[in-house]
Amino acid sequence: MSPRVGLDLLTIINTAAEIADTDGVDNVTLAAIARKLNVRSPSLFNHIQGLPELKRHLSLRGLTLLNEKLTEAAKGKMKDEALISMAYGYLEFSREHNGLYDLTLSAPEPNDEEMQTASRKIIQLLSNILSDYHLTNENTIHAIRALRSILHGFSSLEQKQAFNLAVEPEESFQVLIAGFISYLNQLGS
Numbered sequence: 001m002s003p004r005v006g007l008d009l010l011t012i013i014n015t016a017a018e019i020a021d022t023d024g025v026d027n028v029t030l031a032a033i034a035r036k037l038n039v040r041s042p043s044l045f046n047h048i049q050g051l052p053e054l055k056r057h058l059s060l061r062g063l064t065l066l067n068e069k070l071t072e073a074a075k076g077k078m079k080d081e082a083l084i085s086m087a088y089g090y091l092e093f094s095r096e097h098n099g100l101y102d103l104t105l106s107a108p109e110p111n112d113e114e115m116q117t118a119s120r121k122i123i124q125l126l127s128n129i130l131s132d133y134h135l136t137n138e139n140t141i142h143a144i145r146a147l148r149s150i151l152h153g154f155s156s157l158e159q160k161q162a163f164n165l166a167v168e169p170e171e172s173f174q175v176l177i178a179g180f181i182s183y184l185n186q187l188g189s
Contacts, residue, residue, distance in 0.1 A: 007043060007046075009048065009057075012037070012054065013054070016028050016033055017061060017097075017100055019033065019099070020058060020103070021096075023099075024098075024102075025103060028051075029051065030044050030051055059108075060114060060118055062097065062100035062101060063119060063121075064118055065100065066100075066101070069089045069090070070089050070090060070125055072089065073086050073090075083130075086129060087173075090151045090155070091155060126147065127140055127144070130143050133185065150177075154169075154172075154173055
């Protein structure tokens with residue numbers, strides 16, 4: 001069976017990403033994608049082997065877009081300014097692409113070099129920003145894990161609309177990042 005004209009892998013990935021970001025990752029199904037593209041589900045198999053492969057493509061897309069967002073946010077900045085800007089870039093990405101964001105959270109499979117490379121780019125960017133704090137290699141790893149935990153925790157709670165107290169969540173985010181920067185300055189001294 002020949003592929004339908006106009007239907008290709010990129011179109012399928014774009015449609016799946018749109019569904020993930022608007023309706024959530026759990027709603028990314030081959031049936032939903034086929035409906036949105038006005039094709040029958042079997043037509044998708046001319047371009048993908050199944051949902052696991054598609055979700056891998058979405059995860060790769062998410063990591064790539066996240067890296068681009070963080071890189072752009074930190075561009076031309078150093079130390080505290082770079083870290084703050086990058087943290088806000090992360091938060092913006094999680095808001096703009098909440099479905100793709102969910103798919104960036106798992107560590108890539110050890111044998112998936114493309115996913116490993118995409119993940120390493122983000123870690124390298126964070127390492128470069130953190131190098132201004134003169135941390136040891138071990139403390140850099142701790143700092144990356146701590147920062148990821150802070151950013152993911154805040155993003156996740158925000159997505160679940162868990163911030164209903166009187167103080168604006170943005171103020172809390174500023175406090176979190178300021179506290180983390182203070183910790184980095186103590187760690188690097």
